[in-house]
Amino acid sequence: MSPSNQNSNHVPVLLEEAMEALAVQPGGRYVDCTVGSGGHARAILERSSPGGQLLGIDADPMAIKVAQKKLEEYKKSVLLVNDNFVNLQATCIKYDFFPVHGILLDLGFSSMQLNGSGRGFSFQHDAHLDMRFNPEQEVTAADIVNTSPEAELARIIRTYGEESHSRQIARLIVQERPITSTLHLARIVEKAVGRRTGKIHPATKTFQAIRIAVNLELENLERALKQAIELLGFEGRLVVISYHSLEDRIVKRLMQQEARGCICPPGTPVCICGHEPRLKLIRRHVIMPSEGEIRANPRSRSAKLRAATRLIAQDACLAADEMEILWAETEARAWRRPALLRKLQMVFAMA
Numbered sequence: 277m278s279p280s281n282q283n284s285n286h287v288p289v290l291l292e293e294a295m296e297a298l299a300v301q302p303g304g305r306y307v308d309c310t311v312g313s314g315g316h317a318r319a320i321l322e323r324s325s326p327g328g329q330l331l332g333i334d335a336d337p338m339a340i341k342v343a344q345k346k347l348e349e350y351k352k353s354v355l356l357v358n359d360n361f362v363n364l365q366a367t368c369i370k371y372d373f374f375p376v377h378g379i380l381l382d383l384g385f386s387s388m389q390l391n392g393s394g395r396g397f398s399f400q401h402d403a404h405l406d407m408r409f410n411p412e413q414e415v416t417a418a419d420i421v422n423t424s425p426e427a428e429l430a431r432i433i434r435t436y437g438e439e440s441h442s443r444q445i446a447r448l449i450v451q452e453r454p455i456t457s458t459l460h461l462a463r464i465v466e467k468a469v470g471r472r473t474g475k476i477h478p479a480t481k482t483f484q485a486i487r488i489a490v491n492l493e494l495e496n497l498e499r500a501l502k503q504a505i506e507l508l509g510f511e512g513r514l515v516v517i518s519y520h521s522l523e524d525r526i527v528k529r530l531m532q533q534e535a536r537g538c539i540c541p542p543g544t545p546v547c548i549c550g551h552e553p554r555l556k557l558i559r560r561h562v563i564m565p566s567e568g569e570i571r572a573n574p575r576s577r578s579a580k581l582r583a584a585t586r587l588i589a590q591d592a593c594l595a596a597d598e599m600e601i602l603w604a605e606t607e608a609r610a611w612r613r614p615a616l617l618r619k620l621q622m623v624f625a626m627a
């Protein structure tokens with residue numbers, strides 16, 4: 277399918293809140309790890325102009341093509357890379373794009389992938405059971421559904437879908453294999469769980485679980501967040517929008533842990549961990565969409581935004597007087613100048 281006939285009208289979620297949390301400023305360097313159809317990326321480019329730069333990453337080559345079109349007028353300021361954000365650090369090093377002022381992750385899938393891709397993310401349309409963000413990846417949803425032992429299927433559905441009927445669903449899937457299409461799978465789940473009673477379709481949790489397993493979403497998120505912290509410059513911002521509790525738990529735990537000083541077990545008489553806080557939470561509480569946004573874009577209803585700012589401990593990488601000048605300059609907010617960025621880069625390289 278060409279990018280032009282994809283349904284690319286994905287509405288970016290928590291757009292203003294994300295821009296505010298990123299503190300986007302002219303001349304800044306930003307990474308959008310999930311560029312999708314370029315909604316957040318475009319807003320970053322608008323606000324960081326003149327002189328702003330954006331590295332946009334997406335695992336889905338079709339998303340990159342759509343983003344290319346959407347960001348055409350900023351093409352001199354954008355670099356788009358088709359890769360998984362689990363390789364975030366390697367990508368930034370490869371393109372000499374660090375330290376950065378802000379990193380955004382807007383997790384999950386886009387409306388374009390859900391509605392128009394025919395890649396099996398939705399149980400509303402019949403399609404092959406695929407669910408890969410990157411079609412070059414080996415394992416598909418059909419592989420997991422048709423080859424996993426029953427106990428493993430039940431574990432996936434229970435853990436990644438938080439589905440209380442996981443055993444019944446797994447048993448019925450195994451009885452009815454091979455399962456080739458999304459509607460076939462949705463019917464089996466409906467049969468195992470019973471018909472819909474509330475607003476949520478009974479297959480929602482199972483589809484979420486299988487998609488998470490296919491794309492190793494939770495493992496990749498945790499690894500990417502750790503890399504993101506390393507790539508942020510002093511006072512750089514890390515902003516994450518998640519859409520279900522499993523993702524949000526990972527983001528919350530990691531941000532809180534990195535915002536703490538000592539992480540010794542309670543009762544340890546003297547600190548032995550030497551842990552220094554590397555992040556400061558921007559808001560203690562999660563940011564959620566307004567009722568107006570949910571009405572206008574129901575897809576946003578489960579979104580949660582968390583944000584933190586990077587702290588960098590003074591260390592002995594630079595001589596004391598050089599460090600003092602560097603700090604004075606960064607505090608005066610002049611740290612976006614290239615010479616200063618290079619110095620900060622040195623501190624990073626040596627850390």
Ligand SMILES: C[S@@+](CC[C@H](N)C(=O)[O-])C[C@H]1O[C@@H](n2cnc3c(N)ncnc32)[C@H](O)[C@@H]1O
Nearest residue numbers: 288310312313314315316334335336360361382
């Ligand atoms: C919610 S959409 C992002 C939408 C985007 N913010 C916008 O405004 O158009 C999520 C995107 O993240 C991509 N994605 C999900 N997991 C990824 C990963 N591990 N690495 C890179 N991209 C990923 C998906 O392919 C999808 O395009």
